[in-house]
Amino acid sequence: MIAYLPYLILLLPLLAAVSIRVFLHPFPRISVAVSTFACLGSFVGSLGMLFSGSVSGEVVAPVLPWIEWAGFKANFGLMGDPLARGMATLVSGVAFLVHIYSIGYLEKDPSRSRFFAELSLFVFSMLGIVLADNLVSMFIFWELVGLSSYLLIGFWVERPAAGAAANKAFLVNRVGDFGFILGILGAWALFGTVGFADLPARVAGVAPGWAVTAVGLGLFCGCLGKSAQFPLHVWLPDSMEGPTPVSSLLHAATMVVAGVYMLIRVFPILELSQVTMTTIAWVGGVMTLLPALIACQQNDIKRILAYSTLSEIAYMVMAVGLGVTGPAMYHLVTHAFFKCLLFLAAGSVIHGCHEEQDIWKMGGLAKRMPFTAFVLLLGTIALCGIPPVSGFWSKDAIFAAMVHSPGLAAVSMAAGFFTSFFMLRMILVAFCGEPKSEAARHAHEGSFFMIAPMAVLALLSVVGGLLPVEKFLGYSHASEHASWTLWLSLVLAVAGFVPAYFFYRRATQDPLNFVVLRNKFYVDEFYQRVFVSTQDSFGRLADAFEGWVVRGFLVRGSGVMARASGQGLRLVQCGQVQVYATVFILGVLVLLGWLWKQGALR
Numbered sequence: 022m023i024a025y026l027p028y029l030i031l032l033l034p035l036l037a038a039v040s041i042r043v044f045l046h047p048f049p050r051i052s053v054a055v056s057t058f059a060c061l062g063s064f065v066g067s068l069g070m071l072f073s074g075s076v077s078g079e080v081v082a083p084v085l086p087w088i089e090w091a092g093f094k095a096n097f098g099l100m101g102d103p104l105a106r107g108m109a110t111l112v113s114g115v116a117f118l119v120h121i122y123s124i125g126y127l128e129k130d131p132s133r134s135r136f137f138a139e140l141s142l143f144v145f146s147m148l149g150i151v152l153a154d155n156l157v158s159m160f161i162f163w164e165l166v167g168l169s170s171y172l173l174i175g176f177w178v179e180r181p182a183a184g185a186a187a188n189k190a191f192l193v194n195r196v197g198d199f200g201f202i203l204g205i206l207g208a209w210a211l212f213g214t215v216g217f218a219d220l221p222a223r224v225a226g227v228a229p230g231w232a233v234t235a236v237g238l239g240l241f242c243g244c245l246g247k248s249a250q251f252p253l254h255v256w257l258p259d260s261m262e263g264p265t266p267v268s269s270l271l272h273a274a275t276m277v278v279a280g281v282y283m284l285i286r287v288f289p290i291l292e293l294s295q296v297t298m299t300t301i302a303w304v305g306g307v308m309t310l311l312p313a314l315i316a317c318q319q320n321d322i323k324r325i326l327a328y329s330t331l332s333e334i335a336y337m338v339m340a341v342g343l344g345v346t347g348p349a350m351y352h353l354v355t356h357a358f359f360k361c362l363l364f365l366a367a368g369s370v371i372h373g374c375h376e377e378q379d380i381w382k383m384g385g386l387a388k389r390m391p392f393t394a395f396v397l398l399l400g401t402i403a404l405c406g407i408p409p410v411s412g413f414w415s416k417d418a419i420f421a422a423m424v425h426s427p428g429l430a431a432v433s434m435a436a437g438f439f440t441s442f443f444m445l446r447m448i449l450v451a452f453c454g455e456p457k458s459e460a461a462r463h464a465h466e467g468s469f470f471m472i473a474p475m476a477v478l479a480l481l482s483v484v485g486g487l488l489p490v491e492k493f494l495g496y497s498h499a500s501e502h503a504s505w506t507l508w509l510s511l512v513l514a515v516a517g518f519v520p521a522y523f524f525y526r527r528a529t530q531d532p533l534n535f536v537v538l539r540n541k542f543y544v545d546e547f548y549q550r551v552f553v554s555t556q557d558s559f560g561r562l563a564d565a566f567e568g569w570v571v572r573g574f575l576v577r578g579s580g581v582m583a584r585a586s587g588q589g590l591r592l593v594q595c596g597q598v599q600v601y602a603t604v605f606i607l608g609v610l611v612l613l614g615w616l617w618k619q620g621a622l623r
């Protein structure tokens with residue numbers, strides 16, 4: 022039974038999604054129950070698989086024959102090693118809490134059957150990524166995650182901004198996925214396998230070179246898209262147009278961390294090339310800082326948290342580039358708890374303020390929503406890495422790995438400073454002072470379905486760093502010794518609160534105005550002018566060519582010629598003998614004239 026458990030864990034959400042769309046769509050309450058209990062079943066199954074056998078052992082699932090062609094072989098199998106078991110538990114557990122929260126958040130939405138069907142499809146896709154035992158299987162689920170996230174981001178179809186955000190997320194991810202495909206093909210060509218279990222042995226005898234670097238960078242392109250790292254980070258802030266439970270699920274333990282998880286699975290390939298590792302480390306290092314700077318001038322509560330996600334994912338990417346995959350996964354786990362909590366708290370604020378998302382139209386919420394204010398403060402402390410909550414322990418492990426990388430340490434510590442700055446800014450503006458709008462004056466806490474998941478996540482955000490996750494990650498944070506990087510990062514994180522308090526404790530409008538930060542370093546505008554406008558110009562040129570040359574000359578021109586030829590033939594094919602005789606005589610005269618000219622009749 023245990024051997025087939027991974028398949029049951031994977032298929033339960035899929036069965037829920039199909040049954041809701043095909044049979045249960047007219048019955049919202051039944052649809053909600055089926056989706057929620059299916060996710061609960063996957064979570065319970067994941068827990069059972071997590072603690073089955075020894076910690077270092079593996080649950081071996083049956084392998085199904087799949088692809089075998091011209092020397093290429095890829096079976097369909099599911100991983101049962103400690104990493105896959107831990108990730109399946111994390112994904113299904115967070116997804117279950119989001120399901121519970123969504124019951125209260127969308128209780129009056131007429132399309133909630135569709136929402137829960139798409140949510141189940143998303144959970145199925147993410148479980149497929151974390152359980153897949155080879156790159157080809159992973160890529161199929163990778164694309165399914167792209168599809169389901171497209172559906173969820175654009176869930177409110179009546180909002181043009183939601184549709185635009187869904188399209189943007191889908192298209193930007195396709196850019197990264199193209200590089201991912203090339204990396205998968207290159208891995209098979211170089212190492213003769215796409216299976217994760219076979220990679221360590223196959224790469225052992227391969228000498229580093231440009232081909233290995235190219236394969237590693239191709240695989241990293243997949244991470245750039247899915248985990249929203251520069252230069253493919255632009256889709257994630259716009260994805261906030263979807264319902265807040267979607268934002269929470271995307272940012273916590275699912276879609277945006279899929280790229281980090283993939284990098285850890287293919288790490289034996291990445292570490293063969295120093296160029297690849299350095300590139301990954303510095304892309305992650307720079308991306309810890311840039312989103313933190315942008316968040317300092319954002320006013321939408323969800324976008325502020327979205328940019329914090331970009332920064333936190335970058336810490337994990339940087340850790341992989343530094344060769345410390347254990348701390349990367351450790352931070353992934355703790356980040357899942359406090360980031361899911363922060364987004365659910367933000368959703369509670371938006372719900373309580375009647376869909377208002379601008380922090381400058383809030384104020385005084387601490388008195389009207391004390392529970393939400395309390396858990397959001399806990400999540401902020403965890404996000405900023407302040408002891409003794411979970412974020413401190415995982416960031417401690419990453420900073421300890423930067424002792425010999427002063428450049429990366431400086432950039433990421435500066436990011437910690439600005440993270441504390443923009444998070445306290447958000448809290449002071451939204452929760453302190455007096456209400457700045459009628460919506461804020463009438464704010465209220467959500468229902469039990471919204472409060473209960475936040476309470477569980479608040480507890481996990483506090484004690485999550487003390488859970489024995491190292492047993493399943495092959496890493497122990499207790500073995501790390503405090504270093505100058507840890508203490509300096511902690512001092513800078515605390516220091517970030519000081520200017521935020523000074524500028525925003527009584528502010529009714531933003532005293533700072535950095536246009537370049539408010540406009541996100543103009544990256545979207547650059548892409549619009551260089552790529553989108555260029556593509557539009559080529560599109561207009563192609564349309565003109567198709568209109569004038571293809572339709573005008575080739576299609577319509579050939580039609581006109583055929584019609585004219587037909588009209589001419591009608592003149593001679595009239596059925597009158599005298600006309601045929603005239604044509605015949607004229608033909609004979611023309612022939613005689615030609616023969617005379619050639620001298621044949623002289």
